[in-house]
Amino acid sequence: MEFGLSAADWSAIWLTLRLATLVTVILLIITTPLAWWLARTSSRWKGPVSAVISLPLVLPPSVLGFYLLITMGPNGPVGQLTQSLGLGTLPFTFAGLVIASVLYSMPFVVQPIQNAMEAMGSRPLEAAATLGASPLDTFFSVVLPLCRPGFITAAVLGFTHTVGEFGVVLMMGGNIPGQTRVISVQIYDHVEALDFAHAHSLSLLMVIFSFAALLLLYNSQRLAGMGKRG
């Protein structure tokens, strides 16, 4: 035992970090074009798409988890597909947890990126185009650097939010050690077993980690803001 944590605790921590990292990377990749589209479109689909993405903000995680369980289960459409591809079913697996977390944390990643892109406006893009920069070139040379604070916020929020999820994991992933038993579930188990000492250690760790991450985020935003004003 180190820092008052058991081997099972460490396994949960390691699993949680792996999950959050993977989910953050996937989210940054898929939400960037999505945020781009939302920031620039005047399509009538903008409203419905935004609303669907934002659903996890207001729905109880159990509702989201329930529907994911149904869709990905052996009789659900996604479940049928994964089975016909020889992949089995996704609920109660790490992969299933990744997919659920991606959906659950998506609004926290889309919104900061979308806000940054909207705040940037179209002028820098037009300037780059008139200087002969291709769209891809413009994305890397203008959009990414100008929207960097938005991407940082998105990554921090996506990561911490995934680390902090509980309801969806319990519904979708259950409680399989090394597979789906993340920190929040492990704490739940400790409390169920009246092992308050271990629950304390892990909970405190979560509080410290979340505080540190958010502190880092707000400090970096403050610095970025100061840089802009000069």
Next chain:
Amino acid sequence: MTTLTTNTLSVDLNLQRREFSLQAQLTFPERGVSVLFGHSGSGKTTLLRCIAGLERASGEVRFGTETWQTGQTFVPTWQRGIACVFQESSLFEHLSAQGNLDYAIKRARTTVSPAEIHQVIEMLGIGHTLARRPYQLSGGERQRVAIARALLNKPRLLIMDEPLSSLDDKRKQEILPYLENLKEALSLPVLYVTHSMQEVTRLADYLVCLQDGRVRASGTLQETLSSMDDVAGLGTEAAVVIEGEVISHDFQWHLTTLGFAGGELRIRQHDRVIGTGVRIQVLAKDVSLALSEYHDSSIVNLLPCQVDAIAAADDPGIVLVRVLVGSTPLLSRMTHYSASSLQLEPGKRVWAQVKSAAIL
């Protein structure tokens, strides 16, 4: 359509929006500054953006032998080989002034030599700004860096969308001389949008007047400005611009004599060298007409001329009279009553009293 040389821009565009329509068929000269002039809402910026490919109207845009737009073809902005200076600062905030220049140099159509870079930086006087970020620059400095950035991109067509309109008058006066220098030094065509008569008279070689999305007049500056239908809407700003040269200086009375095709004008002493070519602006409100050669007035310049045409102005009590001094047109703004009591009519010989004229 006229024969197109390498840098000739020609457009035939049509755009219908809910409360605005634009219809323009124009061919621009292959070098010099072409000014698109008009009040806000006249469509000048929209036309410019369609030429740049930032907006799409239906119709055709051709540049030299290339087709930028026709039917289904639409060459994207970044492949058109143009550069733009926008109304407000468009510098990249994440890069220093130097970084902004490098961005353009890296993407220029042809290699930019260190000598050219040096020359542009000198010409625009931005050497001291290079290490700074855009937010650390004044409005005037930002626009000069933006102009330098556009030039170093080696465009085939330089587009400027009201580059001075976001600046206060003092900054405008600070940048105008740089633009005039630029005009002399550049061999590429420049499209310049403005609603300022001052910028028109100082910079334009070719003038396109737009009103409510239609081309009201286009031609050389002199042709367009002296055509009264086009300037009637300008009110007291109506003016002609004459190409002339400095003939002599009178040090006793502090006067400078300027010569032009058809006559001479004396103005307050100027420090330009004798023989220098100048642009002289004569406002219509500064020209009055008399039937005989009065020498008993305080007005220095008295020019024999012939009435060419008379047209209504913006005000029912006012007319604009165009007279020819030799071959040079002048405009005179007077009351309808005066024109009528002097019995002015085309062909009549009169004397033009020019109260003041300005070297631009």
